[in-house]
Amino acid sequence: xxxxxxxxxxxxxxxxxxxxxxxxxxxxxxxxxxxxxxxxxxxxxxxxxxxxxxxxxxxxxxxxxxxxxxxxxxxxxxxxxx
Numbered sequence: 001x002x003x004x005x006x007x008x009x010x011x012x013x014x015x016x017x018x019x020x021x022x023x024x025x026x027x028x029x030x031x032x033x034x035x036x037x038x039x040x041x042x043x044x045x046x047x048x049x050x051x052x053x054x055x056x057x058x059x060x061x062x063x064x065x066x067x068x069x070x071x072x073x074x075x076x077x078x079x080x081x082x
């Protein structure tokens with residue numbers, strides 16, 4: 001699951017302008033499937049799926065100011081929840 005989440009975050013970082021402002025990692029807890037979701041109408045509180053804001057899984061790059069890096073500690077926390 002961790003590798004899938006990292007691949008989704010890399011996909012987001014490759015073209016952040018292609019996604020809405022509220023893009024999230026959507027997790028189906030029943031089968032641990034993950035995908036990017038930027039549907040503005042999603043109500044995380046009324047869904048059987050779990051949602052993790054992408055920006056909560058990224059951190060500002062130390063070596064390249066103005067860029068984002070994947071926060072592997074945050075990804076580990078997400079994965080540990082399942």
